[in-house]
Amino acid sequence: MTKYKRHTYIIKTGLQLRYMGILVACMITVATGVGWIIYHTSWNQIINTPDLSIDKLYLIFEQVNSQLIWWILAFMFLIAIISIFVSHKIAGPVYRLEESTKLIASGDLTHKVHLRHGDELGDLQDAFNSMQESLSRMVYKDREVIERLAKTGDNLRKKVDDKNLTKESIEEIAYELNAIIEELKLVTSGFKLLEDVRDNPNLEEKTQDTQDTQENKAIEENTQS
Numbered sequence: 001m002t003k004y005k006r007h008t009y010i011i012k013t014g015l016q017l018r019y020m021g022i023l024v025a026c027m028i029t030v031a032t033g034v035g036w037i038i039y040h041t042s043w044n045q046i047i048n049t050p051d052l053s054i055d056k057l058y059l060i061f062e063q064v065n066s067q068l069i070w071w072i073l074a075f076m077f078l079i080a081i082i083s084i085f086v087s088h089k090i091a092g093p094v095y096r097l098e099e100s101t102k103l104i105a106s107g108d109l110t111h112k113v114h115l116r117h118g119d120e121l122g123d124l125q126d127a128f129n130s131m132q133e134s135l136s137r138m139v140y141k142d143r144e145v146i147e148r149l150a151k152t153g154d155n156l157r158k159k160v161d162d163k164n165l166t167k168e169s170i171e172e173i174a175y176e177l178n179a180i181i182e183e184l185k186l187v188t189s190g191f192k193l194l195e196d197v198r199d200n201p202n203l204e205e206k207t208q209d210t211q212d213t214q215e216n217k218a219i220e221e222n223t224q225s
Helices: 012-046 053-106 122-161 167-188 193-199 199-224
Strands: none
Touching: 012 053, 053 122, 122 167
16 A cells, blocks of 8 residues: 655645644743743852852752752743643544544444534534535435335335236336446445455545645635635
């Protein structure tokens, strides 16, 4: 199987830039806090300490190390709390989409994803619900065709039982069956199976090219917006 490498890393511009900004803001906050602590606990004391000796300098650095450790722990705790709330905007939707995928896989095509206001991955929610609607339409169509097939079978059995099976009726039933077969083919023609890829290796490359084209189109739309 051919491995494809991603060459474009800014795909969801708004989402990625937003979280890059949060990460950079946290780094700047920590760096600023540590710099402020070092200045006020070391350099400020060094400047304001007359007759600075090695012993006094040692005491100042010892005090700096003690305070710096507590402040770093405080910053770590604060960033951990912030990261929980920030990551929940993605982790929550991902968890809900995982559970929804399991429901769809179990056959529940009535389920739709409804994310909370402020959650990320809203586009994925819309795509998931669109997939659910598409699958539902296919299943409805499949059931409709099966019902027609059952009626045609009942009609054929009735004609056989009544010994009313003429050439015209046979041709009529054959025509109906051929029409039903063609509709059944259309219902599942949009699906690509692993066996299809094995039988036709070029199909995988075509699928990947289609995905790359759609991805590039999405990147252009995000860039323009």
